[in-house]
Amino acid sequence: MRILNLLNFAEIFIYLKTTGFMFFDSHVHTEGLGVSELRKMKEAGIERVCSLSFYPIRPHFPQTLIDNFRKMEEFERRRCEALGIEMIPGVGIHPRCIPPNYETVLEHLEAGEWVLFGEIGLENATEEEIDVLTSQLRIAMEKDIPCIIHTPRGNKRAVTEKIIQILDKLSFPAELAVIDHVNYENLDLVVERNYWIGLTVQQGKLLPEDVAEIVKKYGNEKFMVNSDAGYGNEFVNAVAETARLLGKDAGRICFENCRKFLRYAPNPR
Amino acid sequence: MRILNLLNFAEIFIYLKTTGFMFFDSHVHTEGLGVSELRKMKEAGIERVCSLSFYPIRPHFPQTLIDNFRKMEEFERRRCEALGIEMIPGVGIHPRCIPPNYETVLEHLEAGEWVLFGEIGLENATEEEIDVLTSQLRIAMEKDIPCIIHTPRGNKRAVTEKIIQILDKLSFPAELAVIDHVNYENLDLVVERNYWIGLTVQQGKLLPEDVAEIVKKYGNEKFMVNSDAGYGNEFVNAVAETARLLGKDAGRICFENCRKFLRYAPNPR
Structure with a gap:
């Protein structure tokens, strides 16, 4: 597998295609992507995505x-x-996107059958946000639902600490949580814990090179890469471009860990 | 201007750019377009669009x-x-997209300030659809709001007749209505009336050549071209491609008529 580092992307693509291994983007917003962008994503080898709830007002x-x-x-x-x-x-x-009377949404989440919660999390760590996150995490625990948890751009470190505090207080099962949009500002806070860690490759967030460096340092056990593509962000092939740099770690970081997190049926290919 | 017919699209683009004349797509759904598709639209010279309400479930x-x-x-x-x-x-x-208790939406439309209604119209011409369309047209008359009126793919002729019947019954001001998605199935029903006529250039609807033929036969007074781009439809430069075939009529059909319909401030350029 080490030889993959030396090959170009087209060759890796063919390799993965022939061995039946493709990519999983753990965090996109397909609602904000056009059909030609989704096709570009598929052509880059991204065959599975988690498309997460977000309402732009x-x-x-x-x-x-x-x-x-x-x-x-x-x-x-x-x-x-x-x-x-x-x-x-x-x-x-x-x-x-917390609406007035958000209890109605919580009741709906409580009553339904769901595969995944996301993105939930904190932005400014207001009391309302904390109540909404805590309530959703409680439902997730009760119903055994994996959760993708947003950390914000601003004040990232303090808000991540708050999120971890909430998870700890609930004794939230680590294997059910991805702490997402992790970068150098909050990496040390989560890397010693047992949560999954989402690395978002995007302008202004992480570069593929950063992911390669992080994985080299901390191993391939708990990271998963995503693009957060949608609305203003058109970099749909971020996961494929990162896989190109990761070489032998691509299988874990760009597919397998997300599959495991979702307790998804093994890849049939 | 006739020489434009002989030039290729790039030359027309430069011509329009230098003369300050650009295109107006009278019917798109930007909610179903990604940022790279919107950019492609802009690069094709489409500088104004009507983005119409549609909820895909x-x-x-x-x-x-x-x-x-x-x-x-x-x-x-x-x-x-x-x-x-x-x-x-x-x-x-x-x-x-008629929800239960649609009266709540009608009350909201009645209470607000709006530039444009659309797309409203009929799909299967059920009693409910007729009530919703009629109510919206009444509000439009009262508040003097231009309306873009959808005609369906199936049973187009009969449903268009029903729409015209509703407009007649209300004595709806012709200058406030675009009958949209008109093609050879219902063209004769509307071309003798005074409504604006929307021609949708899209696979399975009309080709740019059809628009050129229709305009040649019926003149450039009441037609406007649109792409209906969004969601599954990525043909964002339909209006620009049609303009290329229309030559001297492009100014009216691909910009000016839509501007007039909206009683929009003259193009400042």
């Missing part, structure tokens, strides 16, 4: 999110499948 | 549409502007 009504979850499970999933991308929808209240 | 709640209108007016408009595209949001209940 703060909704005035909890019902908007409830319909949005169904839109993702029905329409968006179908749209991806038509292009050969298996899409796992994540539902939940993003900390920037 | 039938919502369970009227509130979903109310938040969606605001999402278009705030988030989507900003997203387009950042790429240099002026976006005019159309709001309203599409006949395929």
Whole structure:
């Protein structure tokens, strides 16, 4: 496998294609991607994605999110499948999209059957955000649902500490949590814990080179790469480009760890 | 201007650029377009678009549409502007997206200030659809709001007749209505009336050549071209490609008529 480091991307692509191994992007927003962008993603070898809930303005009504979850499970999933991308929808209240009467959304989450919660998390760590996150984590524990947890761009370190405090207080099962958008600002806080760690490759976040460096230092056991593509972010092949640099670690970091986190059926290929 | 017919698209583009004349796509769904697709649209010379309301599943709640209108007016408009595209949001209940208790949405439309209604119209011409369309047209008359009216793919002729019947019954001002997605199946029904006529250039709808033929036969007074781009449809430069074939008529059909319909300030360039 070490020889892969020396090959170019096209060769790796052919290698992965012939061995039946492809990529898993653990965090995208397909609602903010056009059909030509989804096709580009598929062509780069990304065959599975977690598409996470996010509403680009703060909704005035909890019902908007409830319909949005169904839109993702029905329409968006179908749209991806038509292009050969298996899409796992994540539902939940993003900390920037908390509607008034959010209890209605929590009741809906409590009552339904879900594969994945995300993105949930904290943005400014307000009391309301903390209540919304804690309530969603409680539902996830009770129903055994994996969670993708957003950490913000600003004040990242302090907010990550707050998230860890909340997880600890709940004794939240580490294997059910991805702490996402981790970078050099908060890496040391999470790398000694047992959570999964999401590395977002995106302008202004991490570069593929950063991921390679982090994996070299800390091993390939708990990281998963994602693009956070959608809306303003069109870098849909971030996971494939990172895999190119990772060489022998690509299998774990760009597919297998996300599959394990989701306790997903083994890749049938 | 006739020489334009002989030039290739790049030359027309440069010509339009230097003379300050660009294109107006009267019917898109920017919510279903990625940022790279919007950029492609802008690069093709499309500088103004009407982005129309459509929710890709039938919502369970009227509130979903109310938040969606605001999402278009705030988030989507900003997203387009950042790429240099002026976006005019159309709001309203599409006949395929009628929620339960749709009266709540009608009351919201009645209470607000709007630039454009669309897409409204009929899909199967059910009693519910007819009530929703009629109510929206009444609000439009009262508040003097231009309306883009969808005609369906199936049973197009009969449903178009029904729409015209509703418009006649209301004595709806012809200059406030675009009958959209008109093709050879229903063209004769609308071409003798005074409504604006929307021609959608898209696979399975009309080709640029069809538009050229229609305009040659019926003149350039009442037609406007659109792409209906978004979600599954990535043909974002349909209006520019049609303009290339239209030559001297492009100014009217691909910009000026839509500007007039919207009673929009003259192009400042």
